[in-house]
């Protein structure tokens with residue numbers, strides 16, 4: 285019996301696949317590289333796409349399929365394409381839509397490697413990129429060229445928490461027949477559904493909120509149409525970006541609690557953002573849930589919550605930030621985000637350190653910026669830890 289799509293939490297738990305015929309409540313792990321055919325004719329039918337039997341795990345696998353269908357249902361997309369990492373998801377999209385002589389328009393603050401790979405590798409393939417602050421709509425319209433083949437956004441952007449208007453940008457893009465892809469990692473499908481706002485493709489680093497337990501790396505691409513799905517799936521299969529069945533099993537387990545983890549983490553994050561905002565040693569705080577956020581109203585309109593990533597700067601700049609990071613004991617000093625544990629890091633010397641000075645300046649990644657990913661612990665414990673570390677600054 286196929287399970288019908290229900291509300292967010294129900295679909296996260298039950299998915300939209302078939303119940304296991306042997307009664308397993310969790311999706312079984314089909315840890316196999318290849319699948320047997322019933323006959324030579326059946327094998328030929330599978331390859332011809334006339335039968336939906338499985339062939340080979342790089343092409344498709346039941347554990348991965350169930351996971352992909354679940355995330356696609358949560359994002360209101362056609363289907364999902366699960367891959368080995370968030371960067372594999374980014375590259376699946378770039379390799380599908382861009383070729384020699386093409387041009388891409390991106391937000392000027394992207395996840396470090398997403399920008400880095402365009403500036404270092406795709407440029408060698410004859411692909412030109414323009415990075416603009418897409419929070420200002422006119423910048424997007426002005427950056428479009430006759431050879432623009434993709435608009436790539438991150439909103440909220442990593443690590444500046446800048447918010448771009450997905451609906452308005454998608455309207456401009458569709459007038460020009462350009463697909464829009466949104467890296468929705470910071471929100472997960474629980475807080476934002478870019479396809480409903482007019483985007484064509486959404487992608488996630490599963491490593492972050494969707495898995496949420498800091499124990500796997502993974503990615504997924506979800507297009508709105510079958511036509512885009514077929515093109516993206518071809519890239520995934522033939523570049524060998526596929527996910528592993530055991531990885532799919534672990535992240536599928538993470539999905540079941542996605543909404544309740546985010547509810548708790550963002551409730552914590554607002555308390556911590558307010559605490560930092562009122563602290564005399566803090567120069568500025570960027571969090572979508574604070575009225576001081578420059579796109580507070582837009583965030584309210586397009587996101588269903590404020591998330592749990594906070595950026596802030598201390599009055600003493602980088603040195604003060606270093607002192608703080610060296611004195612937290614409960615919050616973990618580590619990159620990544622979106623997990624159940626609170627993490628702190630310094631983008632300019634860590635996640636975004638490989639970017640050129642110009643890229644950092646234009647992207648707003650200042651030396652004093654410290655990024656916090658708030659987990660689901662007791663908010664008092666997080667604040668006490670920050671309080672003690674701030675005393676050393």
Ligand SMILES: *Cc1c(COP(=O)(O)O)cnc(C)c1O
Nearest residue numbers: 369370371395442469489491502
């Ligand atoms: C982490 C991250 C990625 C890359 O994902 P990996 O799973 O580390 O490859 C891409 N985009 C954003 C916004 C991220 O935070």
